[in-house]
Amino acid sequence: MDWPPSWPRVLDAEFGPPVSGDYRARPEDFMVEEVLDFAPEGEGEHLWLYIEKRDLTTAMVVKELARLCEVSPRVVGYSGMKDRVAVTRQWLSVQLPGREAPEGLAESLAERGVQVLEMARHPRKLKRGVHRANRFRLRLTGPAVDDEGFAARWERLLERGVANYFGPQRFGPDGRNLLRARSLLARGWRKRDDRDGMLLSAARSFLFNELLAERIREGSWDRLLPGEVANLDGTASQFTVEAPDAGLEARAARLDLHPSGVLWGTGGSVANGEALAREAHLASRFPALCGGLEAAGVRLGRRPLRLSLGEASLERGDDELWLAFTLPRGAFATAVLRELIAHPSL
Template sequence: MIDMPEWQRCLDAQFGAPKPGQYRAQPEDFWVDEQLDFTPEAHGEHLWLRVEKRNQTTLDVVKTLSRLCGVTPRDIGYSGMKDRIAVTRQWLSVHLPGRDAPAELEQSLTALGITVVEQARHPRKLKRGVHRTNRFVLRLSGEAIEGDDFIGRWEALCQHGVPNYFGPQRFGPEGRNLQRAEALLNRGWRKRDDRQGMMLSTARSFLFNELLSARIADGTWSQPLAGDTLMLDGTQSVFGIDATDAALQGRAAELDVHPTGVLWGVGEAGEGDAGVYEARLLQHYPGLCSGLERSGVKQARRALRMRLLNPQLTWEPGAVLLSFALPRGSFATAVLGELILAS
């Protein structure tokens, strides 16, 4: 069975390992607000609700809405999964064709710790992955924020970007999701065993993190290599390069483009210097790689680096507040991993 490794941090070479620190001592220390780049159209069969929840998962809210509105969970849409130990805001949609929501819906939700911030009708169901960013406000404390290097670490991340690791929540407690994914892929993936595709996602996330860690160790994670596929900042647009030059290196330094890593699946093998890292994955984890290909999932790309959007730092007595936004699919825990050794 594959054991969970400790992946490389980008700031260790400059500052050494981070010092111990705490975050999420209480849900209010981890605040998340999902940001769409459009608004509901105020008419249609779907009721869209922007809700604030505390100490609940997104699926907890889906189950509650399903029960209160008399619909199936399939009739409820959401864009992203939000943390449980946190205060989070996000949109959900409920399919209510030709009828209003229950009269006491807001009051019933409030009694269960879910606040409706706003609501509107829309013609279509809210689909997965349509939000643009997540805005975070995180409160940190402990030895790490008292060190002389803390501000330097934060400024380095703001200037040069952050490794775009999948967070530990993707792999489950003690990496048990990864072990489940390995076992499933070894015996042959079947949709009935993984209806939401979580095991496929876990395996691909692990391989991506392994590739990113290797490129951090080699000092190549933030600069283009021959054979790289680059992603334009703030988009999912990608283009391949046969070789690198001063112009591309300059664009990468300005965070305009980012090298990408493979999300393993059916597709062409990487080439050039960048392709060497994919070949290593196949060499070290043949079971995961071949299992993903047999499942039929298509290869995709993910940026190795993410930019902190509108970053701000505010000091409080005994704590520091960090505020920033990240593109959808990126994890705030990747930022924290460079700043503190969580305890």
């Protein structure tokens, strides 16, 4: 398998390929803040901790928190997995019924690169995927900083939105997660071989990216097709568009709603017409992956093909650029960066 795939950028047709640039040279160049729409209630058997971690994965912090609290990692909750080479802020929870936090917990975590910014009690465990968004602040360096066309590319992303590709980290170094997923699905998926579902996720993400890439090539990635399942910007609300009219097209043009693509699995698609035909074509190209996901019992889902950048800004410094923007949960900052700079990891 050739890796990485030649998934097209949106802006290349108008501006040509981006100039090379660098990002994440150090953790402080890639800052992420998780955004929740609620706060701990102040009482309950779960201790919630708002932390800032540096150069650590979320899984590493979960393991260390469980060790310090003398509990199983299974009772530690988190909403999203955050990058390692970064400075990130997020909530974690740990179940401590009838127990206080271990003495010196914050100090012990600080010795391992984890700052506890806030602690509070809550009745329930923090569940996966409950945060609304992630707020990013990224430092860029290299030739792209001095490129006269950079600002124009950035402004066009604000106007047209960003192709909602899954990032390369989903597929592992050199796409190895996808290779493992293909092998596992071919012989029959078993949970003991993929306990956290990482390989299933890699397969679904690859199929989605392939569908999005085809829509970009044909120029329909940001417009509604007959039978399209439209996604309301920033929400989980979806509805099927039998025939796009001027009103819906205007809403799509101002980024109020977006076309969506299938996350492959079992269950009938709510798309029809031209949009459903694109999904059928995807299945004909990758029958083993699609069939393997169905056999594994993964439920069909949907994901917007496009996303808008919230709270966006561009700051220029000495030989550097700082980008700030907010993305809905599940979106990748690398999808934004690959439209703006050329880098081997993108």
